Amino acid sequence: MKRFTQLLTLALTAAALTGCCATDDSASTTTATQGTQKNRPTLFASFGDHVNVPDGLTADKQGNIFLSVPNYVNPAYPASILKRDAQTGRWSVFTTALTHPVTKLAAPMGIEAGEDGNLYYCDNQYFFNKNYHSRVMRVVINKAGEPVRIEPVIENIKLANAIRLRDGAIYFTDTFFDLAGKNLGGVYRVPFSAFKDKPARILPKEQYEKDPYLLGVTETVILPHRNDAAGADGMCFDTDGNIYTGTFGSGRFYTLKRKADGTYEKPSILFDDPARLPCVDGITYYAKKHWVIITDSEQNAVHYWDIKSGKLGTLWKNEDTDGADGLLDQPCEPLVIDGKLIIVNFDYTFPGLKNKKNDSVHTLSVLELP
Ligand SMILES: [Ca+2]
Ligand SMILES: [Ca+2]
Ligand SMILES: [Ca+2]
Incomplete structure (x- = not known):
């Protein structure tokens, strides 16, 4: 995998030299179109079509940033995970994502x-396929920091969306339940012990009330101008371990309070x-202000819950x-790092959003946090 990734990196570097290079912290000179004038975002990075739809962000302990790239608009470019080196600020392809045996496609979020x-x-x-093919995947990384293999750890998911790790467990959201008459989404918790030998499986949605891994459901009240039933999307913890999530389709914002015994x-x-x-x-947590930061795909906005x-x-x-x-172009995952907020622009439009064109x-945008 290392050799393949190196070759791909070389190919993409060559592509970058012909006009699609990534840049950091570029100053912006144009004026804002509308909205709160302070906190105006500036450009953090810009990519060629090998990153035609980016989505998720995380940082490791060294400050390297990883960006997931599902590439829904043009899957001729393989879905991948990019890495921004903390020392040099340079982006490269860390690994392509593992394709699913049925769909032959991958879509890291x-x-x-x-x-x-x-x-x-x-x-x-x-x-690509609504029949429970989504998964949570693990990229196994060796001591040299190189990806070794990718393997599924949780299966039987509808739309695996956000992921967090805490207290020896994986927490994730499933955005669609597809049950008639109920627009549900869910927050799940699967302990690492459940996939020690083989991938853990969550239950089909008809049995959701019996699923030991399901912490709770969200309900979407469909907005006529969107007609989107999407449920739980982003998710984060605060320092006390309380969970925050919200629905993509209608913006209903929830908390799941952590009890003293660690349950919710x-x-x-x-x-x-x-x-x-x-x-x-x-959704992400900004510890300094005790805020939950929320991106709003419909309005090209970033909000915070104090x-x-x-x-x-x-x-x-x-x-x-x-x-x-x-500026924001259908913002999705945010990341707080070094007092800044980095925001990925999904730019893969759905009906009723401000974003009209892929x-x-x-x-990626960046704004200074107060
Ligand atoms: Ca999302
Ligand atoms: Ca764009
Ligand atoms: Ca756009």
């Missing part, structure tokens, strides 16, 4: 660096006003754009 030195990611097969209360709604928050995509005051605020919002100057500019 939420990604998290584990304490064990490996990478874990959600493989979203739902856009059922989800309770913290905020439910689609006029202000119509869509929850990526846990102490129980109020929603907006850091930034802009109109439709291709993102070339760093354009040819593929970017």
